Amino acid sequence: MKLAVFGSPIAHSRSPEIHQAFAAQFGRTIEYQRILASPEQLSERFAEFVASGGVGANVTVPLKEHALSFCAKLSPRAEQAQAVNTLIHRNNEWLGHNTDGDGLVADLLRLGVKLRGARVLVLGAGGAVRGIIGPMLDAEVAHLHIANRTEVKAQKLLVEWQQRLAGELEITPKVFYTLLTAGDLNSAAGSSGNGQWDIIINATSTGLTQERPDIPDASLANKPFCYDMVYGNQPTPFMLWAENHGCAVADGLGMLIEQAALSYFQWAGDIPDTKVVLDSVRSQL
Numbered sequence: 005m006k007l008a009v010f011g012s013p014i015a016h017s018r019s020p021e022i023h024q025a026f027a028a029q030f031g032r033t034i035e036y037q038r039i040l041a042s043p044e045q046l047s048e049r050f051a052e053f054v055a056s057g058g059v060g061a062n063v064t065v066p067l068k069e070h071a072l073s074f075c076a077k078l079s080p081r082a083e084q085a086q087a088v089n090t091l092i093h094r095n096n097e098w099l100g101h102n103t104d105g106d107g108l109v110a111d112l113l114r115l116g117v118k119l120r121g122a123r124v125l126v127l128g129a130g131g132a133v134r135g136i137i138g139p140m141l142d143a144e145v146a147h148l149h150i151a152n153r154t155e156v157k158a159q160k161l162l163v164e165w166q167q168r169l170a171g172e173l174e175i176t177p178k179v180f181y182t183l184l185t186a187g188d189l190n191s192a193a194g195s196s197g198n199g200q201w202d203i204i205i206n207a208t209s210t211g212l213t214q215e216r217p218d219i220p221d222a223s224l225a226n227k228p229f230c231y232d233m234v235y236g237n238q239p240t241p242f243m244l245w246a247e248n249h250g251c252a253v254a255d256g257l258g259m260l261i262e263q264a265a266l267s268y269f270q271w272a273g274d275i276p277d278t279k280v281v282l283d284s285v286r287s288q289l
């Protein structure tokens with residue numbers, strides 16, 4: 005089976021080793037390449053890949069939204085996220101799917117974090133957030149608040165999801181009611197000014213630049229579980245800040261492995277054991 009991950013930059017991608025480890029669990033031989041592609045180059049790179057026998061692809065930054073236009077069909081997850089991270093080439097066409105949000109939910113469950121009924125604060129309003137809202141709502145969280153530095157982007161996402169919850173957009177979530185709110189970074193303190201969050205997800209890119217979203221300390225009043233979607237060999241500034249305030253924390257490496265496992269299932273039909281692969285990739289960071 006010939007697979008590849010497309011993106012720019014791409015040299016740092018851990019997807020090849022993760023998918024090789026999954027395939028090895030089932031005694032399957034796969035080829036999994038890294039392919040450097042800008043949005044302008046994607047059409048040509050996809051065509052070459054298919055011509056050489058490629059059957060499955062992951063796309064990463066900055067291609068997740070751009071790759072939508074190559075897909076003849078989208079799964080509900082890709083439709084809701086308006087972004088794809090997993091493509092399957094079948095009957096001469098690309099099928100687009102998005103496993104990011106379900107990967108996050110799977111990792112939170114692995115970490116013992118209860119989503120059902122939880123009050124969740126999501127920081128950011130970019131591509132990383134688009135993919136996680138649908139799965140969070142389907143996990144029946146009680147309240148989802150989106151706080152972003154540029155408030156208007158958070159408000160725009162809010163309106164889009166309110167329309168989905170109201171059944172006005174094509175792919176509605178499983179639930180029809182969840183308290184859904186949005187605001188600027190100060191709104192992370194909550195309407196009481198004393199943030200009553202059970203979980204905070206940092207879906208901004210701040211971990212990549214050694215910064216943290218500038219949210220008030222009061223956001224941590226309820227000692228929420230604090231998850232950063234960025235990962236590395238050191239805790240991010242957001243994780244260190246939350247830890248210093250007595251909160252349990254995790255980075256996004258588990259999400260990376262879980263979203264990969266859900267992609268692998270789409271191509272191979274096997275469900276990999278993620279724990280052993282997570283331990284192995286963690287030890288190599």
Ligand code: ATR
Nearest residue numbers: 128129130131132133153154157208209210215217
């Ligand atoms: P991604 O696909 O990773 O979400 P993106 O679409 O560029 O990338 O979005 C980056 C997110 O991180 C945005 O929500 C951005 O906030 P703005 O919309 O205000 O730009 C957020 N972000 C980046 N740097 C930040 C910082 N220093 N403080 C707070 N938020 C930051």
